[in-house]
Amino acid sequence: GAVVSQHPSRVICKSGTSVKIECRSLDFQATTMFWYRQFPKQSLMLMATSNEGSKATYEQGVEKDKFLINHASLTLSTLTVTSAHPEDSSFYICSANAGTSSETQYFGPGTRLLVL
Amino acid sequence: GQNIDQPTEMTATEGAIVQINCTYQTSGFNGLFWYQQHAGEAPTFLSYNVLDGLEEKGRFSSFLSRSKGYSYLLLKELQMKDSASYLCAVMDSNYQLIWGAGTKLIIKP
Numbered sequence: 001g002a003v004v005s006q007h008p009s010r011v012i013c014k015s016g017t018s019v020k021i022e023c024r025s026l027d028f029q030a031t032t033m034f035w036y037r038q039f040p041k042q043s044l045m046l047m048a049t050s051n052e053g054s055k056a057t058y059e060q061g062v063e064k065d066k067f068l069i070n071h072a073s074l075t076l077s078t079l080t081v082t083s084a085h086p087e088d089s090s091f092y093i094c095s096a097n098a099g100t101s102s103e104t105q106y107f108g109p110g111t112r113l114l115v116l
Numbered sequence: 117g118q119n120i121d122q123p124t125e126m127t128a129t130e131g132a133i134v135q136i137n138c139t140y141q142t143s144g145f146n147g148l149f150w151y152q153q154h155a156g157e158a159p160t161f162l163s164y165n166v167l168d169g170l171e172e173k174g175r176f177s178s179f180l181s182r183s184k185g186y187s188y189l190l191l192k193e194l195q196m197k198d199s200a201s202y203l204c205a206v207m208d209s210n211y212q213l214i215w216g217a218g219t220k221l222i223i224k225p
Contacts, residue, residue: 107160
């Protein structure tokens with residue numbers, strides 16, 4: 001099946017620094033990628049929808065200037081957490097659709113971020 | 117508003133059968149997914165239903181009734197490794213996933 005990878009799998013950083021998380025579709029082209037955040041014992045929360053070559057669409061309550069998303073190619077989307085703070089510590093998951101009308105989302109393994 | 121309901125927690129015995137229900141109210145419908153998620157890991161895809169009826173895949177089956185806004189995930193021959201959270205998610209008219217809060221399934225020996 002289709003594979004989505006994320007890098008890094010986990011990252012620890014100091015408060016105030018920026019962290020970039022990559023999401024790649026390994027064997028298919030993803031016109032749309034999604035970024036989720038998961039808090040402990042809660043379901044995934046959609047942060048933003050990333051479309052290749054255009055600006056990301058952010059969900060209500062998500063700061064676009066803090067969570068920068070770039071979808072520069074059909075196989076790569078990046079999420080940059082700028083000026084990270086401890087409350088940004090979370091599990092970030094991306095997923096990708098294999099085409100504009102594809103129903104199936106393929107999830108990445110997730111990136112665990114810990115901000116000290 | 118859009119809403120997905122599923123039980124918070126269920127307990128079953130190893131070797132038995134368990135059915136996890138999911139009801140939904142969404143703006144449009146482009147399919148219903150079930151995901152399995154082990155603690156600390158991203159959810160893994162289990163099934164996708166867009167037409168009414170039962171889809172069987174090994175020990176797992178998923179059923180959908182669009183008129184009733186209802187689905188269930190049936191797990192047979194339960195194994196200890198099936199202990200996980202099971203997420204129900206509906207893709208709405210904008211092809212975005214609306215997620216349930218997940219059902220934590222506990223398997224006892």
